[in-house]
Amino acid sequence: MIIDLRSDTVTKPTPEMRRAMAEAEVGDDVYGEDPTVNRLERRAAEILGKEAAVFVPTGTMANTIAIKLNTEHGQEVICETRAHIFNSELSMTAWFSGCFVRTVNAEDGILRWNQIREAVRPLGPHWAPTGLIEIENTSNTAGGTVYPLAVIREISEGAHGLGLKVHMDGARLFNAAEYLGVPVQEIVSNVDTVQFCLSKALGAPVGSMIVGTEAQMQRARLYRKRLGGGMRQAGVLAAAGLIALEDSPRLLGADHANARFAAEALAKIHGISVKKPQTNIVIVDVSGTGIPAAEFSAKLKSKGVLMNGVSPTQLRLVTHYDVDREGVELAVRAIAEVAGALQRSSTQSLN
Ligand code: TLP
Numbered sequence: 001m002i003i004d005l006r007s008d009t010v011t012k013p014t015p016e017m018r019r020a021m022a023e024a025e026v027g028d029d030v031y032g033e034d035p036t037v038n039r040l041e042r043r044a045a046e047i048l049g050k051e052a053a054v055f056v057p058t059g060t061m062a063n064t065i066a067i068k069l070n071t072e073h074g075q076e077v078i079c080e081t082r083a084h085i086f087n088s089e090l091s092m093t094a095w096f097s098g099c100f101v102r103t104v105n106a107e108d109g110i111l112r113w114n115q116i117r118e119a120v121r122p123l124g125p126h127w128a129p130t131g132l133i134e135i136e137n138t139s140n141t142a143g144g145t146v147y148p149l150a151v152i153r154e155i156s157e158g159a160h161g162l163g164l165k166v167h168m169d170g171a172r173l174f175n176a177a178e179y180l181g182v183p184v185q186e187i188v189s190n191v192d193t194v195q196f197c198l199s200k201a202l203g204a205p206v207g208s209m210i211v212g213t214e215a216q217m218q219r220a221r222l223y224r225k226r227l228g229g230g231m232r233q234a235g236v237l238a239a240a241g242l243i244a245l246e247d248s249p250r251l252l253g254a255d256h257a258n259a260r261f262a263a264e265a266l267a268k269i270h271g272i273s274v275k276k277p278q279t280n281i282v283i284v285d286v287s288g289t290g291i292p293a294a295e296f297s298a299k300l301k302s303k304g305v306l307m308n309g310v311s312p313t314q315l316r317l318v319t320h321y322d323v324d325r326e327g328v329e330l331a332v333r334a335i336a337e338v339a340g341a342l343q344r345s346s347t348q349s350l351n
Pocket of ligand 1 (some may be wrong): 006007008009057058059060061063084085088136138140169171172195199209
């Protein structure tokens with residue numbers, strides 16, 4: 001048995017999703033005629049409290065389109081140093097939108113307005129003007145951390161006051177909502193555009209949504225086509241996406257509880273340190289074991305546990321619906337064996 005904790009992207013579609021895919025009513029979505037895609041787009045907009053939404057194949061495409069919608073060539077986009085758009089999207093901000101990225105280091109990956117304000121470039125003869133602020137919620141490589149509502153409001157008000165737009169990369173937006181105990185609408189009410197992934201914690205096999213105003217989404221369809229994302233009978237995918245959107249959010253609490261359980265158990269292993277997770281991502285620091293992360297990952301693999309290294313000393317553990325509590329317990333045991341460690345006293349707490 002393989003316990004795959006590399007990402008929440010690895011989930012298999014549920015039987016309900018497969019059934020809905022087989023039975024989906026479809027049409028040609030490039031003509032706007034796929035009823036299932038249209039329903040998914042309406043529901044996504046409704047749930048987020050925005051005017052309109054567009055179904056795209058990936059989070060990367062959704063972010064690429066959103067950045068294009070909110071910027072002009074030659075501007076700067078401000079984001080946190082660990083942002084997915086900066087590190088893992090093949091420079092699409094530069095390639096497609098012609099913008100520079102200016103990064104800001106923030107504790108736990110959560111930017112504050114005063115830090116952003118310092119990075120905003122004034123108009124002048126030498127500087128590329130700032131066009132967009134991008135915030136990642138939850139912050140993936142910071143360990144699934146969540147933006148407090150007040151911080152999002154402050155960033156949005158500050159940015160809008162300077163004529164700047166705000167885009168939220170909400171790949172795991174519903175995990176943030178589960179953590180805060182609020183509807184997603186409240187999280188996104190002040191930002192200009194949002195992308196969220198159906199194929200991450202929500203479990204759909206494919207797909208992301210970009211959400212904003214009707215006018216923005218009309219342009220988003222053109223950019224999607226330019227990027228080769230004009231899908232045809234995409235209703236077979238949207239059908240699974242609808243189930244992910246309607247049914248999966250209520251299951252996320254279990255993933256978060258499993259992540260907390262894993263972190264508490266791992267904190268007792270000599271040589272391993274973890275931060276208390278807020279959502280479904282645990283960053284596991286193995287530097288105290290003296291084993292480099294890549295080697296640690298390879299040793300875990302030989303025990304049937306998959307976890308990726310995210311730095312020379314850290315691995316990432318991501319919980320999702322295809323690994324239950326027993327699977328997490330087995331993974332913790334495998335990690336303890338690789339660390340070659342004895343359990344510490346159970347009174348030792350998380351840092
Ligand atoms: N994240 C993936 C990998 O690319 C690292 C993962 O396994 O976590 N924004 C955020 C915050 C993401 O975490 C990801 C994917 C994306 C955007 C891109 O989504 P896709 O993979 O659908 O292009």
